[in-house]
Amino acid sequence: MELTGAEILVRSLKEEGVKHLFGYPGGAVLHIYDALYQQEDVKHVLVRHEQAATHAADGYARSTGKAGVALVTSGPGATNAVTGIATAYMDSIPMVVITGQVFTNMIGNDAFQEVDSIGITRPCVKHNFLVKDVADLAETIKKAFYIATTGRPGPVVIDLPKDVTAAKAEFNYPKEISMRSYNPVVEGHIGQIKRAVTMMLSARRPIFYTGGGVVLGRGAAELTELAQQLNYPVTNTLMGLGAYPATDKQFLGMLGMHGTYEANMTMHHCDVLIAIGARFDDRVTGNIEKFCPHAKIIHVDIDPSSISKNVKVDVPIVGSVTNVLQEMIAMLKEGDKKPDEQAIGDWWKQITEWRGADCLKYDTESGKVKPQQVIEALYRETNGDAYVTSDVGQHQMWAAQYYKFDKPYRWINSGGLGTMGFGLPAAMGVQFAHPDATVACVTGEGSIQMCIQELSTCLQYSLPIKIVALNNRYLGMVRQWQEFFYDGRYAMSYMDALPDFVKLAESYGHVGMRIENPADVDGAMEEAMKLKDRLVFMDFVTDSEENVYPMIPAGAGLNEMILV
Amino acid sequence: MENEAGALSRVAGLFSARGYNIESLTVAPTEDPSLSRMTVVTSGSEEIIEQITKQLNKLIDVVKLVNLSEDEHIEREMALIKVKAVGEAREEYKRLADIFNGRIIDVTEASYTIELTDSGDRIVEFIAAINADQIIEIVRSGVSGIARGEKSLHS
Ligand SMILES: Cc1cc2nc3c(=O)[nH]c(=O)nc-3n(C[C@H](O)[C@H](O)[C@H](O)COP(=O)(O)OP(=O)(O)OC[C@H]3O[C@@H](n4cnc5c(N)ncnc54)[C@H](O)[C@@H]3O)c2cc1C
Numbered sequence: 001m002e003l004t005g006a007e008i009l010v011r012s013l014k015e016e017g018v019k020h021l022f023g024y025p026g027g028a029v030l031h032i033y034d035a036l037y038q039q040e041d042v043k044h045v046l047v048r049h050e051q052a053a054t055h056a057a058d059g060y061a062r063s064t065g066k067a068g069v070a071l072v073t074s075g076p077g078a079t080n081a082v083t084g085i086a087t088a089y090m091d092s093i094p095m096v097v098i099t100g101q102v103f104t105n106m107i108g109n110d111a112f113q114e115v116d117s118i119g120i121t122r123p124c125v126k127h128n129f130l131v132k133d134v135a136d137l138a139e140t141i142k143k144a145f146y147i148a149t150t151g152r153p154g155p156v157v158i159d160l161p162k163d164v165t166a167a168k169a170e171f172n173y174p175k176e177i178s179m180r181s182y183n184p185v186v187e188g189h190i191g192q193i194k195r196a197v198t199m200m201l202s203a204r205r206p207i208f209y210t211g212g213g214v215v216l217g218r219g220a221a222e223l224t225e226l227a228q229q230l231n232y233p234v235t236n237t238l239m240g241l242g243a244y245p246a247t248d249k250q251f252l253g254m255l256g257m258h259g260t261y262e263a264n265m266t267m268h269h270c271d272v273l274i275a276i277g278a279r280f281d282d283r284v285t286g287n288i289e290k291f292c293p294h295a296k297i298i299h300v301d302i303d304p305s306s307i308s309k310n311v312k313v314d315v316p317i318v319g320s321v322t323n324v325l326q327e328m329i330a331m332l333k334e335g336d337k338k339p340d341e342q343a344i345g346d347w348w349k350q351i352t353e354w355r356g357a358d359c360l361k362y363d364t365e366s367g368k369v370k371p372q373q374v375i376e377a378l379y380r381e382t383n384g385d386a387y388v389t390s391d392v393g394q395h396q397m398w399a400a401q402y403y404k405f406d407k408p409y410r411w412i413n414s415g416g417l418g419t420m421g422f423g424l425p426a427a428m429g430v431q432f433a434h435p436d437a438t439v440a441c442v443t444g445e446g447s448i449q450m451c452i453q454e455l456s457t458c459l460q461y462s463l464p465i466k467i468v469a470l471n472n473r474y475l476g477m478v479r480q481w482q483e484f485f486y487d488g489r490y491a492m493s494y495m496d497a498l499p500d501f502v503k504l505a506e507s508y509g510h511v512g513m514r515i516e517n518p519a520d521v522d523g524a525m526e527e528a529m530k531l532k533d534r535l536v537f538m539d540f541v542t543d544s545e546e547n548v549y550p551m552i553p554a555g556a557g558l559n560e561m562i563l564v
Numbered sequence: 565m566e567n568e569a570g571a572l573s574r575v576a577g578l579f580s581a582r583g584y585n586i587e588s589l590t591v592a593p594t595e596d597p598s599l600s601r602m603t604v605v606t607s608g609s610e611e612i613i614e615q616i617t618k619q620l621n622k623l624i625d626v627v628k629l630v631n632l633s634e635d636e637h638i639e640r641e642m643a644l645i646k647v648k649a650v651g652e653a654r655e656e657y658k659r660l661a662d663i664f665n666g667r668i669i670d671v672t673e674a675s676y677t678i679e680l681t682d683s684g685d686r687i688v689e690f691i692a693a694i695n696a697d698q699i700i701e702i703v704r705s706g707v708s709g710i711a712r713g714e715k716s717l718h719s
């Protein structure tokens with residue numbers, strides 16, 4: 001039977017197992033909305049801004065490992081979606097975004113609500129497609145999901161002219177797809193893996209530096225097994241948190257600009273650096289010239305272009321984390337060589353000494369609500385088992401430092417692009433994927449206002465998200481840099497004329513709370529968590545001049561941290 | 565590369581977005597109409613060339629990539645050079661064109677248009693041999709390259 005393009009799209013999404021589609025209607029996608037209306041398999045979630053549609057799809061993806069899907073109209077719908085697409089691109093998140101487009105024969109005519117969506121999104125997608133013939137639609141959708149979810153994941157845009165959604169074609173959803181120009185390498189080179197294992201075993205001061213790739217590649221179990229087999233220390237990037245249990249004794253915390261003293265010192269002094277699914281970002285390496293001066297480096301990554309991009313490595317291994325780590329585990333079991341126990345023991349002694357600096361301690365006697373205290377309370381009240389999304393700023397760093405993630409997929413934040421406004425819509429996506437789970441959104445009074453309109457979406461779909469706002473009345477991360485590097489000239493970093501967030505939440509039909517006293521933090525958190533089926537906006541009025549420590553200033557090495 | 569609309573702009577976009585140099589770029593369909601072949605001439609340190617190679621390979625439309633300069637290869641570029649040609653200069657340009665294996669393909673009372681197909685370097689040499697103020701206009705096609713011997717992109 002012949003179906004319209006719109007029907008083919010919806011049927012294809014169903015074939016891909018898509019349960020939720022985050023979107024916003026408009027002229028160019030009306031046929032699609034009509035097709036969605038006439039079925040129940042794919043549930044459409046109406047957001048309040050297209051940026052939120054993409055962030056919600058992204059949050060859905062980050063918390064499940066499956067591709068998130070968003071649908072927006074042409075022109076302004078597409079441009080509004082770009083921030084969310086770029087956010088997903090920078091963090092390698094699998095996502096399929098469908099943008100409406102004007103009629104094929106109008107393309108290029110400055111038609112109503114026309115933009116060159118393919119051109120605008122090209123630099124921030126893994127790939128994009130303009131579908132000009134309805135006969136190509138099903139296969140294009142198949143390709144889009146395949147590309148988005150395999151290899152190094154990433155967002156894929158399908159630009160769909162309105163006439164293509166009305167035209168008809170036979171519907172056959174391809175069972176499989178292969179592309180001559182796209183064959184991601186999964187299996188690592190055995191010879192290289194052997195070299196890596198030998199190097200790992202000869203290490204006297206080793207460290208695992210692991211990142212988002214372990215989460216994306218579902219390699220957390222393998223990483224944990226390998227690291228524990230060897231008894232080597234592990235540090236995670238911001239994107240890797242949860243890939244190794246944070247409460248385990250081998251875990252040193254996050255590394256990098258706001259990483260722990262012990263993680264950064266261990267990095268700086270290591271002799272063998274085992275990098276897995278991490279991309280040597282500048283927030284991690286600090287000054288490249290001073291990065292790990294004594295280390296031989298092993299790097300496992302599925303994307304060859306991540307390897308030796310910023311830091312030249314000694315043993316590159318292109319492959320998926322699961323595959324390569326399984327090989328390593330097997331080789332270690334088969335071989336009879338063991339790590340040098342004496343050397344590793346001494347190494348741990350040194351690390352324990354660094355840990356003694358207690359770099360995450362903070363003033364608990366100030367009489368002010370400390371942001372760190374709030375995150376610790378959140379951790380306790382949720383038994384460390386919540387999905388935590390975050391916006392961007394100081395609050396993001398505190399969430400990363402003080403919430404101990406033991407499992408992957410639980411920590412959802414924008415690391416690469418650093419997109420303020422990400423937290424709340426991402427939390428919506430997470431809550432749709434995990435309706436019974438506790439989902440908390442850690443945010444700042446600056447960031448939350450960038451997608452605050454989504455409180456309305458949360459009401460419509462009864463999403464019981466717990467918003468933990470660390471309200472310091474400042475664009476705190478900006479203020480911190482101005483304090484340190486601009487002699488305290490706080491240009492435009494004071495958030496004046498803030499709304500009353502309690503009333504604001506209430507006007508959207510939610511529960512609002514304001515907490516101004518440190519003694520009330522635990523109680524408020526407990527009370528909020530008890531309101532299982534309500535969205536609660538907790539406005540914590542925190543110490544406005546608190547800074548994120550440790551901090552590595554620009555140009556410094558990992559051993560040159562500013563401590564409290 | 566896949567012979568798809570947009571493939572060219574992906575390559576061009578990659579070079580500008582990542583700040584790589586493009587010295588020249590040529591593209592046209594091949595013996596297989598679903599594929600087109602592009603020759604890009606670029607420059608950079610060893611690390612940069614490695615990154616360019618990896619980044620290009622990552623583009624979904626790129627089917628196969630070789631670094632021709634790693635092996636023996638042939639480069640050819642075509643140039644059309646229009647010069648002022650009056651009086652003695654007419655003979656001189658004819659001789660010069662002969663020396664470089666060029667051909668005069670258009671003649672007027674006051675001008676010649678010379679076609680020259682050779683490596684980029686030879687074309688530069690030819691142009692250098694002409695007095696700059698005698699040049700009316702130059703069009704260069706950019707370099708196309710192919711491996712020497714039986715090797716091909718298919719092998
Ligand atoms: C305000 C702010 C402060 C920040 N401070 C810090 C900080 O102090 N410390 C810090 O670490 N970060 C910090 N970041 C985040 C930083 O900008 C980067 O986003 C982050 O460091 C990158 O993490 P990653 O290296 O794990 O790479 P990701 O971006 O997670 O990339 C994953 C890598 O894994 C690879 N990969 C994907 N799938 C697989 C697979 N299946 N198998 C193998 N490899 C795979 C990819 O190719 C890629 O190279 C900060 C961000 C912000 C906004």
Ligand SMILES: Cc1ncc(C[n+]2csc(CCOP(=O)(O)OP(=O)(O)O)c2C)c(N)n1
Pocket residue numbers: 391392393394395396418419420421443444445446447448470472474475476477478
């Ligand atoms: C969309 C966007 N604009 C600007 C920035 C730059 N920026 C990074 S952190 C920050 C301040 C965030 O303020 P707030 O949400 O209150 O968080 P705080 O740092 O105070 O915890 C700003 C403006 C950004 N990351 N994203």
Ligand SMILES: [Mg+2]
Pocket residue numbers: 393444445446470471472473474475476
């Ligand atoms: Mg703030």
